Amino acid sequence: MAELVGNLLVAQSGGPTAVINSSLAGVIQEAGRHDCIEEIYGGANGILGILNEELIDINDEKAKTIEGLKSTPAAALGTCRYKIDFKKKPEKAAKDMDRLFEVFQAHNIRYFFYAGGNDSQDTSHKIHEEAVKRGYEMRVMGVPKTIDNDLPFTDSCPGYGSVIKYAATTVMEVGIDVASMATDDGSCCIIEVMGRSAGWIAAGTVLAKRGNAANPPHIILLPEIKYNVDAILAKVKETVTTYGYCIMVVGEGIRDEQGHEIGADKTRLDSFGHPVLAGAAEKIKELVQDRLKTKTRTVLLGYAQRAAEHFASLTDSTNAYACGEAAVRAAVNGQSGYMVKIVRNTEGGTIKWGTDLQELGTVANVEHFVPREWATEDGFLPNEKFVEYARPLIEGEVKIPFEGGLPKYVTLEKSKVEKKLAPRS
């Protein structure tokens, strides 16, 4: 393999996580160990910034800032949801691709790393194919990232372990709270978590049970399973009767028997005539209060769950870092067109985490869901198979520095790399 000398460009895409910056630190710190990599650039706001030739000079950042990325949430370089869509907008996509390669060439980018979820892996794949087609020598690697945990082939997605550590802890804490005042108050609490059509996050809160059926959460609803609303209410009633209270976790995308999203209430329209998305938890709360006359409160973790660096999983953060590191190593070794994946090796009961490579073409646009056989027959709780899978992902705590009682997170200086091209038309 011939050594490829040139500059590196790394960017972040999609919804941020607590550990996407850990992957970024992995890329940057590993890149610093290879002489063939000359300049290290960051793309501001993912592909969108690269199209606008907005590159950040990473070598202008302090070493301690890069180190601090390992304990800083959100996307330090900025992110976007911009998609190069050859199917729906082929002309625009072709134009975007031309522009990207103009930028790559202008800045002698020979290593390109893109951290993101399904769509971003698809983008990386297209860029890799395009580089091959154009005969432009560049090594392209996808770095996995998504709290939703729905990328295929990888054991788990960086970001997922942290979100379920935080969400399971929240469920534990809310559970103790509600139980302690269940005499005359708050006998049902519904916690809504993210994950779109994948139930991995909701399922992950089952860890709060710690093997005890009496412990909350008592009910977990997954978007993968269609639920009969009456059966949900019957289960709530049974739980309140048995334990005096009920803690339920719902994925935001849960569906009824007809396959309709429960959170989308079509009886209420906003000023444009669109159905108001009341939220799944709010909708079920109304049903429980109306039909069971049980006082119900909701918790909507929203963005707080994916940004909760203050309670991030060390295993997750370490794996995220390793993905960034492995991407650079593989690229320097001549590989291109792969996503790094996390591999779990269990030897004598102990897990040894590692990484491997997966062809981007096999990853792009494939969604990975919670297997049906990982939940109980009635669909109201993940089972032991799931617990065995998820438990190791929340091990360990990321240590964060404090200042005045609050976490001290880092911010990149973001020195701009001088532009060499005319503005994007």
Add this chain to the structure above:
Amino acid sequence: MAELVGNLLVAQSGGPTAVINSSLAGVIQEAGRHDCIEEIYGGANGILGILNEELIDINDEKAKTIEGLKSTPAAALGTCRYKIDFKKKPEKAAKDMDRLFEVFQAHNIRYFFYAGGNDSQDTSHKIHEEAVKRGYEMRVMGVPKTIDNDLPFTDSCPGYGSVIKYAATTVMEVGIDVASMATDDGSCCIIEVMGRSAGWIAAGTVLAKRGNAANPPHIILLPEIKYNVDAILAKVKETVTTYGYCIMVVGEGIRDEQGHEIGADKTRLDSFGHPVLAGAAEKIKELVQDRLKTKTRTVLLGYAQRAAEHFASLTDSTNAYACGEAAVRAAVNGQSGYMVKIVRNTEGGTIKWGTDLQELGTVANVEHFVPREWATEDGFLPNEKFVEYARPLIEGEVKIPFEGGLPKYVTLEKSKVEKKLAPRS
């Protein structure tokens, strides 16, 4: 002062907090140091359990469990919202009072400690007065507790420092997240916090700004101030224009110019014809999306904020403990009919926290609100006076033990004290 020999009864009341168990540990551990206190009992579920003669034998608990209370959220003894209401239900109240003193006498209770908010201090006050009237020698002390921070005379309420440490951190984290993807997504996020008609919790999230106007939260709405809805929307628009995104924090009880709760949407009725409480954040979200066309997401922390032991303030926890401890010391020294209050002594720029006593009669049913002069003229942010007050309350972190990646909280064994009375009629 004659030494009073007898048993101690401690109970918890109202909504739990992250540190109400720390006060409980303070009472129990201090009580163990005084020979005049023979048995230590806990009332199960506050006054409600005492009325039912449900007492817990605290001396049957392990010392390490009591120590673990310092880092366990919610009310370990159980709590209630039961009120002895002489105004609205005088006959029932008189009957309840008779029953309470039957229980006190049957178990030779000579020391009674009740941790709670406004209503609970009122209950303690009535019990104290009743004891004096009946000539039943018993020392009654109120221990302050409420995340709402609305008890008068005390510098702050145990529970408050922890909730704002957690909420401010959440606002910081959500803020970094939203800022990092503000290119094309999530340009407004509204975080709703508790506090009923008091804005202390909402105001406390201003600490996330750390003195930088550009930092979130950009807007904080307090229930103490009446807001013009158009002015709120104009402020959101201005913020998004200036910073590219907007993080707003709202107290659950915020009101419009007419003094109506914004979260109570009277245009929507549930199946009983009652207005649906959509929540203040959801309501403003709809307005922002409809009128400004700005994508908006909400976070509803709900019970999670008051139970967030995993990120509790050490200052708060230490003060909570000191309140329990001081209550016992004062009672042993012959005092009765007081609430312990927290006192801040600033010497040479350093704060030395202490406690003092406040007559229960002056505390009961008085609510303490955020002073108008602690917010900016437009009412959209607390000012430096507030920051100076609140910042010291979040100093330090409570260390919690872990097991399998999750916090390890303690549970009381709750051995029941043998009943001596006929069941409550």
